Amino acid sequence: LATVRSATAGAVVMDKPTAYGDATSYNNFYEFGTDKADPARNASRLKTRPWTVQVEGEVLKPATFDLDALLKLAPLEERIYRLRCVEAWSMVIPWVGYPLADLLRRVQPTGNARFVQFETLADPKQMPFVGSRSLEWPYVEGLRLDEAMHPLTLLALGMYGEVLPNQNGAPVRLVVPWKYGFKSAKSIVRIRLVEKQPATAWVKAARQEYGFYSNVNPQVDHPRWSQASERRIGEDGLFARKRPTLMFNGYEAQVGQLYAGMDLQRNF
Amino acid sequence: MTLRMVALDRALRPAWVRRLAWLLCLLPLLLWIVRGVQGELGVNPAETLVRGTGIWTLRMLCVVLAVTPLRQWAGLASIASWRRMLGLFAFFYAVLHLLAYAWLDQGLELPAIARDIAKRPFVLVGFAAAVLMLPLALTSFNRAIRALGARRWKLLHRLVYLIGPLGLLHFFWIRSAKHREGEVLVYAAIMLVLLAARPLYQWHQRRAPARRVMSA
Numbered sequence: 027l028a029t030v031r032s033a034t035a036g037a038v039v040m041d042k043p044t045a046y047g048d049a050t051s052y053n054n055f056y057e058f059g060t061d062k063a064d065p066a067r068n069a070s071r072l073k074t075r076p077w078t079v080q081v082e083g084e085v086l087k088p089a090t091f092d093l094d095a096l097l098k099l100a101p102l103e104e105r106i107y108r109l110r111c112v113e114a115w116s117m118v119i120p121w122v123g124y125p126l127a128d129l130l131r132r133v134q135p136t137g138n139a140r141f142v143q144f145e146t147l148a149d150p151k152q153m154p155f156v157g158s159r160s161l162e163w164p165y166v167e168g169l170r171l172d173e174a175m176h177p178l179t180l181l182a183l184g185m186y187g188e189v190l191p192n193q194n195g196a197p198v199r200l201v202v203p204w205k206y207g208f209k210s211a212k213s214i215v216r217i218r219l220v221e222k223q224p225a226t227a228w229v230k231a232a233r234q235e236y237g238f239y240s241n242v243n244p245q246v247d248h249p250r251w252s253q254a255s256e257r258r259i260g261e262d263g264l265f266a267r268k269r270p271t272l273m274f275n276g277y278e279a280q281v282g283q284l285y286a287g288m289d290l291q292r293n294f
Numbered sequence: 295m296t297l298r299m300v301a302l303d304r305a306l307r308p309a310w311v312r313r314l315a316w317l318l319c320l321l322p323l324l325l326w327i328v329r330g331v332q333g334e335l336g337v338n339p340a341e342t343l344v345r346g347t348g349i350w351t352l353r354m355l356c357v358v359l360a361v362t363p364l365r366q367w368a369g370l371a372s373i374a375s376w377r378r379m380l381g382l383f384a385f386f387y388a389v390l391h392l393l394a395y396a397w398l399d400q401g402l403e404l405p406a407i408a409r410d411i412a413k414r415p416f417v418l419v420g421f422a423a424a425v426l427m428l429p430l431a432l433t434s435f436n437r438a439i440r441a442l443g444a445r446r447w448k449l450l451h452r453l454v455y456l457i458g459p460l461g462l463l464h465f466f467w468i469r470s471a472k473h474r475e476g477e478v479l480v481y482a483a484i485m486l487v488l489l490a491a492r493p494l495y496q497w498h499q500r501r502a503p504a505r506r507v508m509s510a
Binding site for chain 2: 051115235247248250264265267
């Protein structure tokens with residue numbers, strides 16, 4: 027994919043990118059299995075063409091975009107983001123895409139739109155674990171509209187200069203670098219602008235453990251493990267100390283103002 | 295008892311068979327070492343080792359709990375003498391699990407480990423199970439049995455009936471964080487069968503004394 031390096035503040039971190047092989051063989055994508063090696067094994071059955079994304083709800087111009095339209099909608103940029111999983115490991119991924127805001131502006135959100143809901147493909151024929159009782163299907167994620175419009179919120183169509191591998195959420199996914207990885211929905215088929223906060227998959231599955239915001243926050247532990255530190259995949263050796271986790275995954279300067287005055291212990 | 299079982303029991307008796315079983319019990323560790331040297335412990339080696347040592351502790355607990363039912367129901371009297379070795383392997387993997395957690399996950403920071411144990415019930419339960427294994431491991435040699443007296447020793451070693459379910463609860467709690475209880479249920483079913491086999495055997499013996507005479 028032909029790209030230019032992003033000039034947006036915070037869009038290119040200086041950390042060393044994770045090896046491509048690690049980033050494509052260690053994935054959480056429960057539609058293809060709950061073990062992190064499962065998606066790389068099972069995702070070859072996913073058909074990414076033809077593919078459409080329906081954008082609807084509280085918008086003046088609802089539209090359905092096919093993949094070619096999405097690829098041409100805005101100039102593709104390369105962005106190097108830290109990715110922090112809620113399970114306390116992290117990677118650094120060079121994504122290819124453009125701000126979600128570019129897409130949302132096309133459909134013109136109405137004054138009622140306050141949240142954006144993302145729905146991902148749930149086809150048991152292509153995804154063997156859709157229907158397993160770990161989550162409700164389809165997988166639903168959501169953002170506040172101002173979070174969705176933030177220049178760092180990326181609609182990604184590729185990584186490492188190539189189209190997305192299936193196990194990484196092909197053909198189109200979200201990347202919200204200051205939130206835990208599960209907030210970044212993969213293989214998106216529907217984007218709906220809504221008035222009320224969406225009921226997201228992980229909040230429905232375990233409300234006490236996974237919050238709607240799920241901003242990376244070293245001061246708020248997951249009930250079962252500490253979020254104060256993380257293991258950088260492929261870089262932090264077996265006996266190396268885990269590295270400290272940064273507030274908002276290191277994007278505090280860019281996104282801190284979105285949460286000014288909010289109690290982040292309660293709105294975790 | 296069938297002739298085939300008698301033959302199997304005899305086949306299991308030689309010392310070299312027990313040594314082979316000992317080697318088999320050590321195999322998971324040997325494989326981790328080989329894979330570690332080759333750099334093939336997966337994308338997240340620390341996670342591979344923490345989880346691997348944990349699951350092998352649970353497996354060895356199931357194996358050691360299977361000895362009595364196999365002796366009682368299948369007549370494999372010869373493996374009774376394996377029980378100490380198998381129990382010590384369960385303890386060995388529990389120590390490795392604890393070490394992997396303390397070192398690879400917590401960076402050997404004792405205050406952090408203490409906080410983690412105090413704060414998180416699933417860690418506390420796992421830790422408690424490991425601590426309860428300690429007196430059993432420490433009294434696993436003949437002199438300790440003599441010093442305690444057989445009755446008290448037996449009573450103490452009944453702790454394994456608590457340790458197994460605690461280990462299971464520890465596993466269930468971590469897996470339930472992401473609604474992945476499937477594998478836990480398999481181990482729970484196995485452990486339930488192994489634990490229930492004991493009272494069932496007593497009951498069976500009381501009800502059918504004639505059959506006992508026949509099988510003896």
